[in-house]
Amino acid sequence: MSTTKSLFSPASGQGPFDLGQAERQLALEYLAEAWNEAEEDGVETAALAHASLFAALATFVRQHGDEATADLVAQLPDRIRSGEYNLDRILQ
Structure with missing residues (x-):
């Protein structure tokens, strides 16, 4: 690597x-x-992000099913808003 x-x-x-x-x-x-x-x-970064999300969601659907994947995705807005995916935040 x-x-x-x-x-x-x-x-x-x-x-x-x-x-x-x-x-x-x-x-x-x-x-x-x-x-x-x-x-x-x-x-392009946006194309990479889109392809990554598609690959991740397709994998989750294959492994866990449509409903479980939809439940996971439904939790994302709150997690995003709370900063869980903000790489610039500093954890203390």
Whole structure:
């Protein structure tokens, strides 16, 4: 894996997942590397975001079904508004 700083590196220096979720952190690092390479190849950030959301939701539907995925997505507005996906916020 390359050592370039990814879009997903939080400003606080802390990882987005606790130590008990090391596999998710590793997965995020792989995705960040692919994202960075795609950007270097000229793929627009919005296109990457759209494709990533589609792939993630399609995977959730396949693994957990339509209803469970819809329930997960229904929780997103509150989580977004609370700053859970804001990479610029500093965790104390």
